Structures are given as C-alpha cells and as structure tokens.
Amino acid sequence: MLRFVVARCVATIPVLIGVSLVVFLTMKIIPGDAAEVLAGPQATKDQVELIRQSLGLDRPLYVQYVRWVSRAAQGNLGRSIQLDAPVTEMVLDRFQNTLVLALASALLAVAIGVPAGILSATHQSSGLDRGSVLLALFGNSMPTFWLGLVFILVFSLHFRLFPSNGMYSLRGPGGLPDLLWHLTLPALTLCGVPAAVLARVTRSSLLDALHDDYVRTARAKGLTEARVVVRHALGNALLPVLTLMGIQAGYLLGGSILVETVFSWPGLGLQLYDAIGARDLPLVQGGTLLVAIVFVCINLFVDVLYAVVDPRIRYET
Amino acid sequence: MSAPKPVAGMPAAFDAPRLRGDARGFGALAWRQLRRDPVLLAALAAILAVIGAAVLAPLLAPHDPTRADPRIRLAPPGTVGHVLGTDQLGRDVLSRVMWGGRISLIVGIVPVVLSAVGGTAVGVIAGYYGGVVDATITRVLDVLFAFPAILLALAIVSALGPSIYNAMMAITVVAIPSFARLVRSSVLVARARLFVEAARSLGANNSRIIVQHILPNTVSPVIVYGTLETGKTIIFAAALSFLGLGVQPPTAEWGAMLSEGRTVLATAWAVATVPGIMIFLVSLSFNILGDGLRDALDPHRAT
Numbered sequence: 001m002l003r004f005v006v007a008r009c010v011a012t013i014p015v016l017i018g019v020s021l022v023v024f025l026t027m028k029i030i031p032g033d034a035a036e037v038l039a040g041p042q043a044t045k046d047q048v049e050l051i052r053q054s055l056g057l058d059r060p061l062y063v064q065y066v067r068w069v070s071r072a073a074q075g076n077l078g079r080s081i082q083l084d085a086p087v088t089e090m091v092l093d094r095f096q097n098t099l100v101l102a103l104a105s106a107l108l109a110v111a112i113g114v115p116a117g118i119l120s121a122t123h124q125s126s127g128l129d130r131g132s133v134l135l136a137l138f139g140n141s142m143p144t145f146w147l148g149l150v151f152i153l154v155f156s157l158h159f160r161l162f163p164s165n166g167m168y169s170l171r172g173p174g175g176l177p178d179l180l181w182h183l184t185l186p187a188l189t190l191c192g193v194p195a196a197v198l199a200r201v202t203r204s205s206l207l208d209a210l211h212d213d214y215v216r217t218a219r220a221k222g223l224t225e226a227r228v229v230v231r232h233a234l235g236n237a238l239l240p241v242l243t244l245m246g247i248q249a250g251y252l253l254g255g256s257i258l259v260e261t262v263f264s265w266p267g268l269g270l271q272l273y274d275a276i277g278a279r280d281l282p283l284v285q286g287g288t289l290l291v292a293i294v295f296v297c298i299n300l301f302v303d304v305l306y307a308v309v310d311p312r313i314r315y316e317t
Numbered sequence: 318m319s320a321p322k323p324v325a326g327m328p329a330a331f332d333a334p335r336l337r338g339d340a341r342g343f344g345a346l347a348w349r350q351l352r353r354d355p356v357l358l359a360a361l362a363a364i365l366a367v368i369g370a371a372v373l374a375p376l377l378a379p380h381d382p383t384r385a386d387p388r389i390r391l392a393p394p395g396t397v398g399h400v401l402g403t404d405q406l407g408r409d410v411l412s413r414v415m416w417g418g419r420i421s422l423i424v425g426i427v428p429v430v431l432s433a434v435g436g437t438a439v440g441v442i443a444g445y446y447g448g449v450v451d452a453t454i455t456r457v458l459d460v461l462f463a464f465p466a467i468l469l470a471l472a473i474v475s476a477l478g479p480s481i482y483n484a485m486m487a488i489t490v491v492a493i494p495s496f497a498r499l500v501r502s503s504v505l506v507a508r509a510r511l512f513v514e515a516a517r518s519l520g521a522n523n524s525r526i527i528v529q530h531i532l533p534n535t536v537s538p539v540i541v542y543g544t545l546e547t548g549k550t551i552i553f554a555a556a557l558s559f560l561g562l563g564v565q566p567p568t569a570e571w572g573a574m575l576s577e578g579r580t581v582l583a584t585a586w587a588v589a590t591v592p593g594i595m596i597f598l599v600s601l602s603f604n605i606l607g608d609g610l611r612d613a614l615d616p617h618r619a620t
Contacts, residue, residue, distance in 0.1 A: 018460030026472045137608075141601035143552045145559050146575060146593030149582060153590070157583050254465030258556055262579075272468075273560060276475040288464075288472045296463045 004307050012300050019292045020069050027285050028061065077286035082278045087286035091268055095290060097167060098267030100179075101259070102252040104187040109194035109248065114241065116195075117202025121237075122229055124207065132199060139196025144255050148189040148262035155185060165264035186263040190255055194248040201244050206237040239310055246302035250295050343537050343614070350613030360605035367599055371418030380409035382416040382569045391585040404574075404588045405581045414591055417569035421596070424481060424563065424570070425551035428488040433543045435489065436496020437535060443497065444504025445527055454497070461494045467556065474562040481570075484563040488553060492546060499542055500535045507534040541611045548603030555596050571596050 035052040036043075043051075052058050056067060071078070077087035120132040156164035162185045163169070168178050209215060210233050218232045219225075257269035264270065268287055275283035351357050370377060379398070386407035394402040394410075401410040443454040461469070473487035507513065508531065516526050555572030557563040564570035566577070571592040578589025 014456060015459050015463055018456065019463050022460060022464070022469075023472070026476050029476050137601065137604060141548060141552075141597055141604050143555055143572075143575075143593060143596045143600070145556060146589075146596060149575070149579060149589050149593065153582055153586055250465040254467040257467060257471065258559070261560065272471065276471065277561070279475075281476075284472060284475055288468055291468055292464050295465060299463075 001307070005304055008300060008303050012296060015296055016293065019296065020072065020289065021065070023285055023289045023292065024065050024068055026288075027281050072289065077289070078282040080275075080280055080283045082275070082280040082283070087282050090283065091271065091287045091290050094266065094268045094271045095294075097265065098253070098256050098260070098269060101183065101186055101190065101256055101265055101267055102249070104183050105190035105194065105252055106245075106249070108187055108191040109198055110245075112191065113195040113198025114202050114238075116199040117241075118206060118229070118234070120199065120203040121206035121210065122225075129203075132203070136196040136199040136203075139192045139199075142192055144189060144192065145258040145262050147192055148186070148259055151185045151189055152262070167266055186259050186265050189262070190252060190259045193255065194251055197244065197248060198241060202237065202241050205240045206233060209233040209237040212236075239306070242306055242309070243302060246299045249298040249302075253291050253295060343540065346613045347610055350609055354609060356605060357609040360602040360609070363598060363602040364606070367418055367595070367602075368422060370415050371422055374412075374415040374419060378409075378412035378415045380412040382408065382413045383567045384408065391581060391588070393585070394587045394591075401591050402585065402587045404577065405585070410574075410588060410591055413569040413574060414571070414595055417571050417574055417592065418595065420481065420564055420568065421551065421555060421571040422599070424485055424488070424554035424558075425599070426547055428485050428492060428554070429543055429547045429550050431485075431489045432492035432546075433496050433539055436493045437500045437532075437539060439493065439497040440500025441504055441527060441531060441535070444501040445508060445523070445531060451501075455501075458494045458497055461491075464491075466491045467553065470553070470557060471560070471562065474557060479562040479565065481558075481564050481568075484554065484557045487557070488550060492550065495546070496539065496542065499538055503535045503538055504531055507531050537614050541607055541614060544603055544610055545607035548600040548607060551600045551603065552596060555592075 035048050035055055035057055039048045039051050049058075056064060059067075068078075075088050077091070079085065080087050080090055083090070116132045116135070120129045123129050152164040155161045163182050164185070167182050168174050169182075172178060206229075210229070212233075215228060215233050218228045223231075256265075256267055257273060259265065260267045260269035261273050268291065272284060272287045274280075275287065351361065374382075379400075386403070388407065389396075389399065389403050390405055390407040392399050392403040392407075394400065396402055399409050399411065401414065403409055404413070439454060439458075443451045464472075470484075470487040470491045473490060474483050477483040477486070513526060513530050516530055521529070554563065555570070555575065558570050558572030559576045561573075561576065564573045566573065574592040575589050575596075578585075578592070581588055
C-alpha cells in the first residue's frame with residue numbers, strides 16, 4: 001500500500017512541473033509584458049526598460065521560469081499589480097471562501113445525485129426512473145450562470161427568501177446561520193451539474209452491479225431486495241462514482257468562477273474575474289496555479305482512496 | 318466510449334470488413350435509431366430550427382439587433398412589434414436572440430470540430446506509434462487535464478486579450494486532450510487486431526494502415542463524443558462571453574446578452590431569461606442527440 005502511495009506521489013511531480021510551465025508560458029504569450037502594464041501608458045521607453053530589468057524580464061526565458069518557479073515553491077507568487085500586495089496571501093485568503101462554497105456544493109451533489117441514482121436503478125423504467133433521468137439530463141444542459149440568475153429571480157427578488165449576493169450580511173447577526181443563509185443559492189447553483197453526473201453514473205453502475213452473479217446469489221439466499229442492494233451491490237457500484245468525484249472537483253473549482261461572479265461570492269473565482277478585468281497578471285497566474293495544484297492533489301487523494309477501497313488497483317502497479 | 322468489441326467465436330480478421338464499413342454503417346445505424354425515437358427526432362428538429370433561424374436572421378429578424386431605441390426601453394414580452402420585449406437600450410430581444418444565435422452556434426460548434434480533428438491527429442500518433450512518442454504525448458495531456466477546463470480557457474483568453482477568436486482558440490485547446498485520449502484508446506484496440514497485422518504483412522506502409530484501417534475505427538466514438546461535447550461547448554462559450562472574455566458589445570451573443578440582462582433582472586426578467594433558455598435548449602438537444610447516437614452504436618450500454 002505504501003509503495004502504491006509513494007509511486008502515485010512521484011508520478012505527480014512531472015505533472016506539477018508541467019502545470020507550472022503551462023501557467024508560466026500562458027502569461028508569456030501576452031502582447032507586451034508586465035513591465036509595460038506596470039509602467040502605465042505614459043511611461044517612456046527607458047522607464048519601461050528599468051522596470052523590466054528590476055523584474056528580471058530582460059533575462060532568458062528559462063532563467064525567468066526557474067526564478068519564478070523556485071520562488072513559487074517557497075510560497076512567493078509575486079505582488080499584485082493592482083493592489084501591490086503579496087499574491088500568495090491574497091489568493092489563499094480568498095480560496096478559503098471558494099472552498100466553503102465548493103465543499104457545500106459537493107455535499108449537496110452527493111446528497112442529491114447518489115440517492116437519485118440508486119432510486120432510479122432500483123426502480124428501473126418506472127416513472128421515478130424517467131423523472132430522475134430527465135432531471136439529470138436537464139442538470140447537464142443547464143448553463144450554471146443562468147441557473148444562478150433564475151434562482152436570484154425566483155428566490156431572492158420574487159419570494160425574498162435568500163440573499164442574492166455576498167457571504168455575510170453587512171449589518172446583522174453574522175456567524176454560521178448567516179453564512180448558511182447566504183450559501184444556499186450559490187451552493188445549489190453550483191451543485192447542479194455534478195449532481196446530474198453523479199445520478200447518471202450511480203444509476204448505470206448500480207444497474208450493472210445488479211446483474212452480476214454475486215447479486216443473483218444474494219437474492220437466491222432469500223435476502224430482501226433492500227439488503228441485496230445496500231449490502232451487496234452498492235459497495236461495488238459506488239467505486240466508479242468515487243473516481244468521478246475527483247473529476248467533479250475540477251468542475252466545482254472551475255465553475256465557482258461563474259457562480260461567484262453571479263452571486264458576488266468573495267472567493268478566488270471572483271478575484272480571478274476581477275484580476276482578468278484589471279489585467280493583473282501576477283494575480284491571474286497565482287490564482288490559476290493554486291487551483292491547478294489543488295486539483296492535482298485532489299485527484300491524487302482520490303486515486304489513493306480508490307486503492308484503499310479496491311485492493312485490485314494496488315496490485316496492478 | 319464504444320471501441321468495437323470482437324465478436325465471440327469469430328476470428329478477429331473476419332470482421333475486418335465490418336469495421337472498415339464502420340464509417341458508413343454509422344449513418345444507417347443513426348438513422349434507424351432516429352426513426353424509432355420521437356424525442357431524438359425532436360432534438361434534431363430543434364437544432365435544425367435554431368440553426369435555420371440563425372442563418373436566416375438577416376431575413377427573418379424583425380429589427381436591427383444593435384439599433385437602440387430609448388423610447389421603448391425594457392418593453393415586456395408580448396409588446397406589439399417586440400414579441401420578446403426589448404432590453405435596457407431598447408433593442409429588440411427576439412432579433413438579438415436570432416442574430417446572437419449565429420455567433421453562439423459558431424463559437425459552440427467550430428471549436429468542437431477543430432479539437433476533434435486536432436485530438437484525433439494527436440490520439441492516432443500517440444496510439445499508433447506508441448513508445449516514447451506515446452509517453453510524451455500522454456504526459457502533456459495529463460498536464461492539460463490538471464486544469465479545470467474553464468480556468469485554463471480563462472487564463473489563455475486573458476493572456477491573448479478578450480475576443481471571439483481568442484475564445485474559440487482557448488476552447489479548442491482545452492477540448493483537444495479529451496478527444497486525443499478517446500481516440501488513442503480506440504487506436505490501441507484497433508492496432509492490436511489481426512487485420513492490421515495482415516495489412517502490414519501485405520506490405521502496407523504506416524500511413525496506409527492508419528488511413529485505411531485505423532482511422533475508420535475512431536470515427537464513431539469521435540462523432541458521439543463530439544455531439545455531447547457540442548452540448549457542453551455551447552454553454553462553455555456562452556460562459557466566456559458572460560464573463561466578458563468572448564464577444565464584445567454591442568454584438569449580440571447569448572452569453573453576452575445574459576450578462577447585460579443581469580443588470581436589469583429585477584425590472585425586466587425576460588432580457589436575461591430568453592438567451593438563457595436558448596442556450597439550455599440547444600445544449601439539451603445536443604445532449605439528447607449524443608446519447609441517442611451512443612445508444613444506436615453501442616446497444617449494450619443502452620439501459
């Protein structure tokens with residue numbers, strides 16, 4: 001088991017190097033460079049050149065990369081152009097809020113998607129099944145940002161049940177109840193697609209499992225259907241669902257940009273959106289790198305978890 | 318996806334003609350499924366209708382989509398002359414939706430076609446040549462998979478500058494890895510078959526084997542995945558415009574319209590809702606079509 005974990009961790013290193021290269025190079029394809037942005041439109045050529053030298057932008061590309069990546073590895077992502085504050089602190093500060101939103105959505109997605117998939121599979125071809133399949137199809141085709149607007153329109157503007165923006169009330173109680181109250185609409189919006197995907201995969205995976213021989217054996221023993229499903233089929237059926245959670249984590253992190261923009265949720269997504277608007281490249285770079293690294297780590301974690309629950313994986317490598 | 322499975326009890330070489338005919342058989346299978354399933358037909362009809370309305374927008378649209386008229390700002394749906402109402406600048410929503418469809422459909426479909434072609438090329442090279450080539454390509458794909466799609470697209474567009482072409486390029490780059498991975502796995506299956514060995518022993522060179530024997534096997538999974546991907550990309554493209562990184566005002570595009578409509582959500586719900594419904598309907602139709610095609614080609618998966 002330990003060998004498997006170590007091997008997976010080592011395999012992640014080249015991916016992380018690649019990720020840092022992509023982020024670095026993306027910011028290098030910009031017409032002009034950070035020095036020009038920093039110097040402003042009125043700067044003379046000499047001033048720009050001076051800033052360029054002070055930032056090390058006159059050095060060869062690989063020197064710049066090595067410098068940038070070794071600083072990043074020590075937690076230094078440079079300074080935001082717009083606010084002249086350390087990027088690392090800024091993105092980590094906002095990332096907590098994104099994490100709250102993403103975790104709440106993940107919980108909701110599992111709480112809605114998995115039971116829906118199970119009910120669908122155990123009542124195959126019934127009205128319940130059709131309804132759930134239809135709902136999953138709708139969830140998959142729904143533009144997140146539009147769903148958010150519809151939620152605001154209905155629950156916030158019309159019924160005045162939930163707030164339409166922010167994380168806490170400006171004046172008011174604050175604390176957990178206030179947070180949950182503000183969290184409801186954004187989390188519901190963000191969980192739509194993952195819930196739909198989870199429902200679909202749970203359904204088809206459980207249907208497969210229910211046709212397996214060991215399930216027939218369990219039934220032949222005279223077990224009740226509920227026991228057959230819960231004790232025998234479900235365990236195996238949920239394995240593919242687990243892998244999916246890793247992929248969906250990426251969706252939650254990426255989709256949070258849209259949802260945070262719609263609901264003015266003060267997370268990393270909204271920060272990135274603002275940073276792109278202000279062409280604050282160090283901030284865009286830092287935020288992108290952070291999200292990508294977190295995503296890689298989540299997938300590593302899911303892989304290891306998978307090996308824990310399914311011993312076959314461990315022996316294959 | 319549906320890699321052709323060997324038929325039980327039949328030597329692999331025998332079904333080579335069947336596999337070769339895969340590309341042609343695709344049309345027949347898809348048509349049979351389509352005739353049987355009214356929902357599928359409705360989805361196809363919806364897509365064709367939206368494409369038709371977008372193509373014919375210059376003829377059909379009742380008003381100029383960018384002409385503002387301050388006298389009739391925020392007219393509700395059902396107003397005479399403005400069936401779907403007007404936006405905050407007094408522009409006709411119906412006309413904007415029709416004209417906007419042209420751009421939304423192009424930005425949603427063209428990158429899928431480009432990435433399907435690009436991804437197929439990369440996947441075939443990786444799967445067919447194997448070895449160091451495959452290992453290198455797989456590593457690069459792994460890196461691209463390490464980014465949430467929308468984030469990578471955002472980073473690319475923000476670096477290149479917001480425009481519709483840069484948005485399309487970003488979407489293409491982001492979509493290539495999944496196509497490449499899909500094609501690579503079908504190629505690996507096809508490459509191991511007896512008919513490839515037979516072709517090689519008859520003296521066929523690599524390019525002939527790839528074009529004649531390998532590529533046909535990748536066609537149907539790519540078409541199925543591409544259809545489903547189009548459903549996603551329509552949303553994805555609109556999302557980029559919604560964030561202000563795609564189409565620039567005053568051009569009509571569904572995502573941009575949604576973004577503009579946001580500001581008047583409280584007073585005129587229709588301005589943001591109508592383009593949202595269009596995105597949803599088109600995406601839904603492509604998803605239904607993709608699911609239907611998959612079931613037609615791989616009956617084992619249909620449930």
